Amino acid sequence: MEIGISTFVETTPDPQTGEVISHAQRIREVVEEIVLADQVGLDVYGVGEHHRIDYAASAPAVILAAAAAQTQRIRLTSAVTVLSSDDPVRVFQDFATLDGISNGRAEIMAGRGSFIESFPLFGYDLDNYDELFDEKLELLLKIRESEKVTWKGGHRPAINNLGVYPRPVQNPLPVWIGSGGNQESVVRAGLLGLPLVLAIIGGSPVQFAPLVELYKKAARHAGHDASQLPVASHSHGFISESTELAAEKFFPSTQQVMNVLGRERGWGPYTRSTFDTARSPEGALYVGDPETVAQKIIHLRKQVGITRFMLHVPVGTMPHEDVMKAIELLGTEVAPRVREEISQWEAESQ
Template identity: 55%
Template sequence: MQIGIDSFVINTPDAITGQVISTAERIRNVLEEIECADRAGLDVFGIGEHHRADFADSAPAIILAAAAARTNRIRLTSAVTVLSADDPVRVFQDFATLDLISGGRAEIVAGRGSFADAYPLFGYSLEDYDSLFTEKLDLLLRIRDNTEVRWSGKHRAPLTGQGVYPRPVQASLPIWLGVGGTPASFIRAGTLGLPLMVAIIGGEPARFRPLIDLYREAGRKAGHPPEQLIVGIHAIGYVAGTMQQAVEDLAPGYMHTFNEVGKERGWPPTTMAHFKAGVSPQGALLVGDPEHVARKIASYDEKLGGISRITFQMSAASLPHERLLESIQLIGTKVVPVFK
């Protein structure tokens, strides 16, 4: 199993002190966090995509390209690329260039995003939510597999044999499908034979097993070999030296973030009881001391029928940069050895 980190480069005030840093400093910090993950032996680092004042990740490929020049082995991916609101030609060019800079370490996780901000920003209607993604994913896969592309659709001008350059180092640039909890998305990934990245941000992980089984069955029916149908998990996580320290560090910012988002989406208040349920052995949060978190990763693997990658989403709260570096180091030097 590959183990890594995802960051949304969140830059909200500290939930306890109210302190906030500049966007420039936050960007510098995330580059140092990627370097730290590379040195700690982690397998992958992902940067999300949001178009909001409280996130600094609207251009993930640029952040990842800067990180590529400062790292040696860690794979670099989006988490996720909001493909519905982007041009697949530019997405491919950006990540092919990242692949060239990094020496073949680039990946894409394509999705529709958990916020709707990108759609009006780039002139798209939410009424076309599904057709935009379906069409643009088809074009992105076509570009990946063909240098010269012939294609037509509803939401973009046709391609009539133009070449799409540059081409990546990797013979086939890895493209994962990022999903939430919609059964049709799991079926789509299986039918296309794409690796699946499941975002699990709450509840009990076991509830996703029927959806993952749906993905594997759809892939089997489409004729894809089982080894091609790999599953990754993106989960909120944070590791400290002790369980108490991990809870004290993460809980205030976690509850603040979820309550702020909840105001927009009509969620009930997130409480300490909700947080502790997520930290419990049955919950989804990868939060605690190294041994507890290693057991949680093993339980994910068992409950979901085998997973190939798990990434810690470490920006659910604006934690101090030094704490994030310490957590990344603990994941690489303590969690991974205990798990393996």
């Protein structure tokens, strides 16, 4: 069971003061957070790509590369790379470079993206949303399979027997498929035999169990060994010394961000009642003391089959020292409890 962190490098207004830190400051803080995550024994850190004023990570591979030079063990991934509006050649080159700097710790998490700002920014038509992803994923996988590439598609100039460099340390360079729970994307990942990441940020996580089974069924249908394919989850959460303190610290920034997105997407208001329901034992928020969060992760593994858990923290702007403390607790207290109990459970199940 792998345990890690994901972030969108948010620079939203502080919910208490209204102040907004600079993109540069938040980027530097995230590098410090990745270094700490490595030091406390976490397995993976993911940085998500966005192209708007309240998110500072338009180039995740650059941020991860800055941390790669200061870390030893932790795996470094995008979360996600918006592949539909990017060039697969450049994506591969960036992460192969990161793989070299980190000596084999880079991963790509490819997704279509729930934020669409990158499409007009790079000149892509949203009417081609699905077609762009399918085509560019095909090219990305072709590049990782072969040094020399011959390829032709409908939205990018053809490549005729050209080399793509540098080559990564890992062969193949890991490529995960990120999904918000769409059945089509889950089946696609299974048929391709690619690891799957599910964004479980609402409702009951147990409801995702049928999607995991659908993914494995598709993998088996395509001749892949489904038992060897990892499944990850990405969920919002926060850890503090007590569950009450964790909730009080995490609610203001979470409410602010969710209400901004809600106004953009037509959701209802995000209230304290919404928050408290989500952090209940069956909800999708992983907020509490180390024991509370550990038990929710264990439940997710046993009921849904998740083999990698990524805690998304912070949501919105929180004090850097609070985020660092949450990362420390995840690595030193939550992760050991989860790994020990899952190890015992698997041994008893055999």
